[in-house]
Amino acid sequence: MRVATVDGLVTLYYDGSKELFNRDLELEWIRACQRTVRRDNDIESLNLSLECKEYIRQRLSWQQIIVVDGVTEIPAKTFKGCKNIKRVIFADTVTRIGMVAFSNCKSLQHVRWPLNLENIGERAFSNCNLSSVFIPPRCQNIGDYACSLNDNLEILNVPQNTALGLLEITGSTKLAKLYMKQNVPGWWLTNINFGNHFDLHRICSSFEPTLEMILDTMKERGGPKTFKVENNIGITPSRYLKENPYAHVKEKEVIEKYILQMIGEL
Template sequence: MADTLRRIEDWVFSWCTSLVFIKFLRNLEFIGTFVFSNCTSLTSIFIPPSCREIGYIPFTYCRKLLIFQVPQHTSLGYLALDTCAALFKASPFGPVPPHEIETGYTDEVTAWIKNVHGDDEEYALHRACCSFNPMTDIIYEIVKKQGLKSFKKPNGIGITPLRYLEENPFADIDQSAVVKRYVLDLMGIEYNMRE
């Protein structure tokens, strides 16, 4: 999508059942109602920090959607992730019939989605790998503290930092370079980024 795009209006990608990947760019401010409804092949969405609002039921029946990274300040519309089977299967909530959903339930789900990684050090690498601007040096410093095994540690919904890096459209991190730097550092050999 072009950097000039600021809004995605209602129903734009609805029923694009082969849509697997989408990269939003830096100026997106609004995602409308039912925009990605029935995009049954979509597995991950990374919302940029510029996005202030996501409308009503934008991801309904995105059955494979498991990774949904959204900034804390982004307003999520009512039932933003309704019937996202993969995400709800991994959540503490489970699917709830539409006639039983109340505003409190929606608010609770929204709070959980925005805090999947929490604030503790245990999921620092997850937060770094799924951020809008992942940085090699930050990722390396976390791996240096937590060890290489931290790349494969699943969070509460079963996603590893490595998978976040693979699916994050904003990531341009060479995991093998991070590993090489880590090993050479352990051996006391200075890592040259140009190698």
């Protein structure tokens, strides 16, 4: 594993060759923090071993994690509590993310998900700062509370056949408020998977939506205005398309081509 500066961020290239989480040093750190009245828990001011100080310094220095090609699993607790990580970029070889793997990464805003991902462990991304999550289509299971306590989470798009754990959105304030308006269990995930009314929502939030599929649906549903129709939790097709990391087509491109087709230029 090596560390370098990429896009202005201190970046760890994770190759799985070393166990990064140390239970004993974590306990030493936690106990030292509990004994002090200082709220900033400054490393140098705490009664810690030199080994523990270096361990914590390293974990707090990382701002970006790039998981290199060939890694298939992120073990449990690997990056737990690394509060300055802003971005995680997974290689597509990753199939499993262990429980609590990125829990309490409070600055984490962006995740580039692995296309071959099959399992996400319990609380894997609990207490992060994610605003939108688009789970790749091969994912089979998402553990309990995997995306809980993400205060800014508004979009959690999960494939229809993915098995979900308990109370996925507990403590994720924005999404929970949208969900509670409906008072229907599971509606926050299922409402765009059924019914013709949400055809464009499904396409725009799907894996690699195509221009042709979007144009055909727009013609059936009433043109560009369909981009502004909200689903039952208040998200529009326009927002899905903008946030969808797998979408290579832009709304502006869609509307321009639609207009050209309507006036007979194509």
